[in-house]
Amino acid sequence: xxxxxxxxxxxxxxxxRSFLTGMMMAGGCALFGLFFGMVDGTYGNLIEMIxxxxxxxxxxxMNDYLDKPSIxxxxxxxxxxxxxxxxxxHVQSWAPRIYTPALAFAGKKTTGIKVVGIDxxxxxxxxxxxxxxSKGEFISSSEQNEIIxxxxxTRVLKVxxxxxxALISQGIDGSIANNLFTVTxxxxxxxxxxxxxxxxxxxxxxxxxxxxxxxxHEIAIILDDHSRTKMVTxxxxxxxxxxxxxxxxxxxxxxxxxxxMQADLKGNRYSIGVFTIIIAVGVLNxxxxxxLESTREFGVLKALGTRPFHIFKLILYETAxxxxxxxxxxxxxxxxxxxxxxxxxxxxxTPIEYGGYVFTKLTSKITARSMTTPALIIFSTAVMVSIWPxxxxxxxxxxxxxxxx
Amino acid sequence: MSDAIMEIEKVSxxxxxxxxxxxxxxxxxxxxKAGEFTAIAGPSGSGKTTLxxxxxxxDTPTSGTVTLSGKLISEMxxxxxxxxxxxxxxxxxxxxxxxxxxxxxxxxxxxxxxxGVSEHERRSRVTxxxxxxxxxxxxxxxxxxxxxxxQQRVAVARAIVTKPDxxxxxxxxxxxxxxxxxxxxxxxxxxxxxxxxxxxxxxHDSMIMEKARRLVLxxxxxxxxxxxxx
Numbered sequence: 207x208x209x210x211x212x213x214x215x216x217x218x219x220x221x222x223r224s225f226l227t228g229m230m231m232a233g234g235c236a237l238f239g240l241f242f243g244m245v246d247g248t249y250g251n252l253i254e255m256i257x258x259x260x261x262x263x264x265x266x267x268m269n270d271y272l273d274k275p276s277i278x279x280x281x282x283x284x285x286x287x288x289x290x291x292x293x294x295x296h297v298q299s300w301a302p303r304i305y306t307p308a309l310a311f312a313g314k315k316t317t318g319i320k321v322v323g324i325d326x327x328x329x330x331x332x333x334x335x336x337x338x339x340s341k342g343e344f345i346s347s348s349e350q351n352e353i354i355x356x357x358x359x360t361r362v363l364k365v366x367x368x369x370x371x372a373l374i375s376q377g378i379d380g381s382i383a384n385n386l387f388t389v390t391x392x393x394x395x396x397x398x399x400x401x402x403x404x405x406x407x408x409x410x411x412x413x414x415x416x417x418x419x420x421x422x423h424e425i426a427i428i429l430d431d432h433s434r435t436k437m438v439t440x441x442x443x444x445x446x447x448x449x450x451x452x453x454x455x456x457x458x459x460x461x462x463x464x465x466x467m468q469a470d471l472k473g474n475r476y477s478i479g480v481f482t483i484i485i486a487v488g489v490l491n492x493x494x495x496x497x498l499e500s501t502r503e504f505g506v507l508k509a510l511g512t513r514p515f516h517i518f519k520l521i522l523y524e525t526a527x528x529x530x531x532x533x534x535x536x537x538x539x540x541x542x543x544x545x546x547x548x549x550x551x552x553x554x555x556t557p558i559e560y561g562g563y564v565f566t567k568l569t570s571k572i573t574a575r576s577m578t579t580p581a582l583i584i585f586s587t588a589v590m591v592s593i594w595p596x597x598x599x600x601x602x603x604x605x606x607x608x609x610x611x
Numbered sequence: 612m613s614d615a616i617m618e619i620e621k622v623s624x625x626x627x628x629x630x631x632x633x634x635x636x637x638x639x640x641x642x643x644k645a646g647e648f649t650a651i652a653g654p655s656g657s658g659k660t661t662l663x664x665x666x667x668x669x670d671t672p673t674s675g676t677v678t679l680s681g682k683l684i685s686e687m688x689x690x691x692x693x694x695x696x697x698x699x700x701x702x703x704x705x706x707x708x709x710x711x712x713x714x715x716x717x718x719x720x721x722x723x724x725x726x727g728v729s730e731h732e733r734r735s736r737v738t739x740x741x742x743x744x745x746x747x748x749x750x751x752x753x754x755x756x757x758x759x760x761x762q763q764r765v766a767v768a769r770a771i772v773t774k775p776d777x778x779x780x781x782x783x784x785x786x787x788x789x790x791x792x793x794x795x796x797x798x799x800x801x802x803x804x805x806x807x808x809x810x811x812x813x814x815h816d817s818m819i820m821e822k823a824r825r826l827v828l829x830x831x832x833x834x835x836x837x838x839x840x841x
Contacts, residue, residue: 208717208724215712506708509669510722510769511697513690605669608708 238580239540262426323412505607615642622675701770760791
């Protein structure tokens with residue numbers, strides 16, 4: 207207890223030195239917090255966009271569908287499976303989908319496209335497809351030959367709202383599938399390059415088109431929080447307990463994006479490492495200064511009978527106290543900075559479009575990670591760099607130490 | 612068998628200074644009896660401080676042995692030596708060496724806290740010792756709020772409060788004016804007389820030499836004169 211008292215009071219005894227070191231640690235903590243907040247904000251937005259635009263947080267398919275998609279790999283009784291999915295905690299909604307490649311004709315224009323059959327009611331609760339309709343209407347709930355296309359596709363097929371598109375494909379029974387659809391909605395913005403080869407029709411229209419009685423190729427699931435994806439994936443596997451159905455988190459479905467994100471985050475670790483080293487050198491410098499200035503005092507303490515290990519602890523306590531105070535200040539500053547960037551953000555010089563969504567601002571996010579990780583980095587760095595000076599102080603020879611200063 | 616609490620047997624200390632050997636102590640032998648009020652005097656460089664450092668375990672002899680209360684100090688190391696100093700030896704330094712961030716009370720309590728003395732016992736001893744050294748009412752003051760004489764009284768209180776076997780005082784009056792030094796010396800002398808605490812001083816101060824019942828004069832690392840007064 208007496209050592210804690212000495213260590214704590216020593217911080218205020220050397221006010222200038224403590225202030226400078228504390229500022230460095232608090233500044234480091236705040237910047238780390240802002241950095242993590244920005245990373246979490248940026249990737250959080252991207253993940254939300256990717257998952258809520260289309261992918262969902264978790265998807266169900268028949269085994270091997272993702273690697274080798276086939277119109278024949280259908281989930282039987284998707285409604286019954288959906289009801290079981292809904293019973294799992296943190297599941298917010300789900301939507302069945304049917305996919306088929308097709309040739310699209312409009313007038314003299316033709317192109318190969320991916321046709322997605324969706325349940326409009328479920329889809330509008332699961333993804334943002336409905337809100338992305340920038341022109342016209344979303345697919346109505348009754349089965350009609352309505353089709354929603356992207357702006358890109360309107361350019362390719364030279365077709366607009368009210369125009370007709372003929373789709374030709376292969377039915378699940380081997381027959382030639384063909385039908386005529388009317389364009390009722392357009393997704394995305396003009397000039398957007400997103401989804402030049404994708405269109406949406408009603409799931410029942412898709413089943414009729416493909417001569418399917420029931421079934422779906424995919425069930426997309428949205429959770430209340432994307433950070434729970436892995437945990438809920440496991441819960442769903444246990445709940446469904448069906449070896450023929452694979453339950454895949456978005457990290458697997460969007461593997462290319464996830465790998466790119468991980469690579470970027472790995473790159474960030476080097477930046478964090480360099481920044482940590484700068485802070486560590488600063489703290490080490492201060493602790494060495496403490497050692498130099500207090501050599502005589504440590505000599506006296508040892509002469510009075512203080513054990514070497516107690517001297518060691520005294521140095522670590524002093525650094526730890528300073529680090530804790532700095533972390534409190536730094537965390538408050540970091541949260542304040544993240545809040546500001548969350549509310550105001552940084553406006554991009556030119557808007558960035560991804561997947562039909564336009565990003566105009568880089569925003570931050572206040573997360574547990576943006577508060578705890580910087581605190582842990584600063585505290586552990588400060589304590590670790592103090593170990594060597596503390597060992598040196600513990601080994602001080604009293605008679606030599608008391609001659610100094 | 613000797614009745615001395617401290618036995619110094621043929622202690623030599625040789626320093627290597629820039630390749631030159633300096634003999635600070637030359638096979639010096641000395642016994643200190645319990646309750647003695649001993650002054651070790653001598654000119655600068657005679658080996659007074661070196662002798663005090665060696666007998667307190669702060670420095671190690673090149674050869675010879677130092678025994679305090681039957682324990683061989685010269686062979687102790689690390690925590691064992693720290694604990695021995697904490698429990699058996701009291702120090703009074705020329706420049707007081709109080710812990711600047713601790714109050715008077717906390718400075719006096721410091722060693723007792725390391726020893727694990729109970730709070731009740733600590734409080735009782737601190738109250739008593741503050742009375743003995745005349746520092747009542749100054750418990751909460753920090754060292755920087757005290758005069759040199761008051762700081763040295765705190766140092767005396769800190770040294771004796773743990774009831775060590777011996778108090779080693781290195782030039783305790785050197786930084787004090789003559790009146791303050793005389794008062795402080797009277798306090799230590801009275802503690803010696805009433806409590807039987809053993810004091811060993813390293814000093815230049817004629818007042819201490821006059822008051823000491825035993826005077827050991829060093830010259831060139833050896834005892835030149837050792838006289839006991841009645």
